[in-house]
Amino acid sequence: xxxxxxxxxxxxxxxxxxxxxxxxxxxxxxxxxxxxxxxxxxxxxxxxxxxxxxxxxxxxxxxxxxxxxxxxxxxxxxxxxxxxxxxxxxxxxxxxxxxxxxxxxxxxxxxxxxxxxxxxxxxxxxxxxxxxxxxxxxxxxxxxxxxxxxxxxxxxxxxxxxxxxxxxxxxxxxxxxxxxxxxxxxxxxxxxxxxxxxxxxxxxxxxxxxxxxxxxxxxxxxxxxxxxxxxxxxxxxxxxxxxxxxxxxxxxxxxxxxxxxxxxxxxxxxxxxxxxxxxxxxxxxxxxxxxxxxxxxxxxxxxxxxxxxxxxxxxxxxxxxxxxxxxxxxxxxxxxxxxxxxxxxxxx
Amino acid sequence: xxxxxxxxxxxxxxxxxxxxxxxxxxxxxxxxxxxxxxxxxxxxxxxxxxxxxxxxxxxxxxxxxxxxxxxxxxxxxxxxxxxxxxxxxxxxxxxxxxxxxxxxxxxxxxxxxxxxxxxxxxxxxxxxxxxxxxxxxxxxxxxxxxxxxxxxxxxxxxxxxxxxxxxxxxxxxxxxxxxxxxxxxxxxxxxxxxxxxxxxxxxxxxxxxxxxxxxxxxxxxxxxxxxxxxxxxxxxxxxxxxxxxxxxxxxxxxxxxxxxxxxxxxxxxxxxxxxxxxxxxxxxxxxxxxxxxxxxxxxxxxxxxxxxxxxxxxxxxxxxxx
Numbered sequence: 001x002x003x004x005x006x007x008x009x010x011x012x013x014x015x016x017x018x019x020x021x022x023x024x025x026x027x028x029x030x031x032x033x034x035x036x037x038x039x040x041x042x043x044x045x046x047x048x049x050x051x052x053x054x055x056x057x058x059x060x061x062x063x064x065x066x067x068x069x070x071x072x073x074x075x076x077x078x079x080x081x082x083x084x085x086x087x088x089x090x091x092x093x094x095x096x097x098x099x100x101x102x103x104x105x106x107x108x109x110x111x112x113x114x115x116x117x118x119x120x121x122x123x124x125x126x127x128x129x130x131x132x133x134x135x136x137x138x139x140x141x142x143x144x145x146x147x148x149x150x151x152x153x154x155x156x157x158x159x160x161x162x163x164x165x166x167x168x169x170x171x172x173x174x175x176x177x178x179x180x181x182x183x184x185x186x187x188x189x190x191x192x193x194x195x196x197x198x199x200x201x202x203x204x205x206x207x208x209x210x211x212x213x214x215x216x217x218x219x220x221x222x223x224x225x226x227x228x229x230x231x232x233x234x235x236x237x238x239x240x241x242x243x244x245x246x247x248x249x250x251x252x253x254x255x256x257x258x259x260x261x262x263x264x265x266x267x268x269x270x271x272x273x274x275x276x277x278x279x280x281x282x283x284x285x286x287x288x289x290x291x292x293x294x295x296x297x298x299x300x301x302x303x304x305x306x307x308x309x310x311x312x313x314x315x316x317x318x319x320x321x322x323x324x325x326x327x328x329x330x331x332x333x334x335x336x337x338x339x340x341x342x343x344x345x346x347x348x
Numbered sequence: 349x350x351x352x353x354x355x356x357x358x359x360x361x362x363x364x365x366x367x368x369x370x371x372x373x374x375x376x377x378x379x380x381x382x383x384x385x386x387x388x389x390x391x392x393x394x395x396x397x398x399x400x401x402x403x404x405x406x407x408x409x410x411x412x413x414x415x416x417x418x419x420x421x422x423x424x425x426x427x428x429x430x431x432x433x434x435x436x437x438x439x440x441x442x443x444x445x446x447x448x449x450x451x452x453x454x455x456x457x458x459x460x461x462x463x464x465x466x467x468x469x470x471x472x473x474x475x476x477x478x479x480x481x482x483x484x485x486x487x488x489x490x491x492x493x494x495x496x497x498x499x500x501x502x503x504x505x506x507x508x509x510x511x512x513x514x515x516x517x518x519x520x521x522x523x524x525x526x527x528x529x530x531x532x533x534x535x536x537x538x539x540x541x542x543x544x545x546x547x548x549x550x551x552x553x554x555x556x557x558x559x560x561x562x563x564x565x566x567x568x569x570x571x572x573x574x575x576x577x578x579x580x581x582x583x584x585x586x587x588x589x590x591x592x593x594x595x596x597x598x599x600x601x602x603x604x605x606x607x608x609x610x611x612x613x614x615x616x617x618x619x620x621x622x623x624x625x626x627x628x629x630x631x632x633x634x635x636x637x638x639x640x641x642x643x644x645x646x647x648x649x650x651x652x653x654x655x656x657x658x659x660x661x662x663x664x665x666x667x668x669x670x
Contacts, residue, residue, distance in 0.1 A: 027451070027454065027455065030455065031454065031455065031457075031458075079438060079442075081442075130626070130630065133634075134629075134630045134633060134634050135630075135633035135634050136626070136629045136630055136633045136634075137579075137629075137633075139385075139438075140572075140575070140576055140579070140625070140626065140629055141626065141629075143572055143622070144622050144623060144625055144626030144629075145626070146622075147569075147619040147622035147623065148619065148622070148623050148626075150615070150619060151615055151616045151618075151619030151620070151623070154613050154615035154616060154619075155612065155613060155615075155616050158613040159611070159612075159613075266615075274446060277442060278443065278446065281439055281443065313454070313457070314453050314454045314457045316450040316451075316453035316454045317450075317454055318450075319446060319447075319449075319450035319453075320447065320450045320451055320454060322446075323443055323444075323446040323447035323450060324447060326443045327440070327443045327444065327447055330429060330433075330435045330436075330439060330440055330443065331429060331433060331435070333433075333435065334429060334432070334433025334434055334435045335433060337433075337434065338432070338433060338434070
């Protein structure tokens with residue numbers, strides 16, 4: 001590779017970051033705020049203490065799990081926007097288990113993980129069925145099921161699982177200590193959660209790269225008709241992809257209840273399902289890049305509430321940074337392809 | 349006629365006007381073969397922009413123009429990313445949905461719950477005196493009358509003009525259209541921009557008339573409903589409008605029923621439209637023939653006509669021009 005090509009490559013990688021900074025700088029100035037003070041606050045809010053860094057790890061867990069799941073559906077060319085609902089379903093199943101079973105931690109915690117997997121898988125199955133046999137585009141199938149899941153959560157919190165002294169938006173009563181995932185020291189991070197999310201991502205990476213099923217999914221994603229002609233059962237494999245993705249998202253939801261909130265709250269999915277769509281897009285659908293992107297997104301997530309505390313700005317600046325960088329990543333990629341297309345017809 | 353029914357019908361017509369704009373706008377975009385998935389964010393950002401501009405300038409017209417401009421620019425970004433840069437339009441649309449929603453929260457913060465201007469009520473003299481119909485249809489504001497016009501113009505434009513024929517051919521068979529000398533991608537840009545402007549008008553319609561003012565995630569969810577209504581409406585202006593009004597009816601029925609079920613939290617009622625949207629899509633996308641066969645004969649034709657419709661054949665597909 002020549003120096004020039006290498007420089008171009010670095011430029012292309014940095015351009016989305018630069019463009020996002022320019023855009024947000026402009027918006028911050030418009031809001032009458034000092035951009036550098038804002039960025040500084042986000043950085044210090046994310047990294048100033050070991051506790052904050054542990055918080056980044058806490059935010060990384062659901063993003064890693066959901067992104068891992070979504071790599072599976074994306075491989076099959078499916079937009080699983082229903083990850084949010086699948087997270088919720090996992091959280092609901094886990095809460096149901098905790099509410100109905102009294103057992104020592106050694107029993108209930110492993111079961112809670114299984115419950116989360118099952119809950120999410122069921123919700124994924126539903127989206128898959130609506131997509132394949134109902135003929136409804138998976139974006140609307142997933143979205144509809146997200147709203148149903150969140151309505152169900154509210155119903156349960158204000159109905160059957162209402163705390164004795166009245167239901168509020170802060171959720172159910174806390175779980176009994178036997179259903180608390182152990183945490184690392186005085187932080188909010190759980191080693192079990194971190195390990196599970198790493199295993200999930202590595203597992204998905206291996207399955208997509210090295211198994212026959214992964215190959216079949218990619219065949220469906222590339223050209224569904226051709227895959228069908230070659231004898232791949234497209235409906236079955238698509239549904240299976242939704243189930244796997246749903247199970248991983250459900251696990252994320254389950255861990256949000258047992259390791260983070262230790263109860264069921266109305267917004268248990270916290271937008272992580274939508275955010276992980278951005279993660280996967282920014283990773284270029286490649287598992288290798290997911291950890292880095294997830295780390296960046298989580299740092300922004302942990303750091304941006306400080307804008308509200310210190311500068312009276314809305315913390316949605318965090319979301320603008322995250323979505324902005326993905327938008328510019330897509331646009332810059334398009335520019336590069338357009339720019340170099342004529343000179344290099346078929347290489348690589 | 350029962351005055352309660354008249355009042356309800358009147359408010360359904362009024363509150364559905366923005367959804368009519370957004371649905372018809374997206375219908376135009378999709379008829380040209382482009383999916384602008386960003387609607388939920390576009391409506392939020394244009395609603396915020398329309399309110400902020402009208403609030404600061406004191407001019408409703410400037411507010412609406414600003415909202416339309418915002419909607420149009422977002423739509424053009426989708427079209428540019430999809431057509432010129434050859435990126436996945438669903439991806440760009442989805443990213444813009446999230447980005448615009450956050451932008452509306454951030455930039456709109458100073459305008460939250462500020463009292464602002466609103467579109468004045470303006471009954472049409474003469475027409476308003478027609479019994480029943482007059483009260484329902486012509487005792488409204490200019491925005492609502494504009495929504496009637498948009499439905500009619502869209503229908504005439506699409507099926508009875510040269511331009512409409514060209515638009516449909518671009519969406520159905522871009523190669524054939526190109527062979528006939530139509531600049532396919534230019535038509536796509538044009539109608540994506542037009543659709544975006546209508547989506548922006550919908551945003552202004554919320555913040556300046558139907559749901560006055562601005563608040564965090566003021567119109568969240570509406571954009572997805574509008575996208576679903578285009579599918580439900582089979583890409584036909586009348587049926588898209590019917591979908592918008594049906595949604596309005598269901599929503600007002602929900603809010604009328606709600607006091608009867610004090611044990612069910614309001615959030616459940618708020619989510620009901622989305623569940624119904626999913627059911628409606630299942631109805632139009634699923635096994636229509638099987639459904640029709642199970643119905644009594646007289647109903648069959650009506651249901652089939654109501655559920656007919658398929659997406660333009662070139663929807664979401666890239667067209668390489670020469």
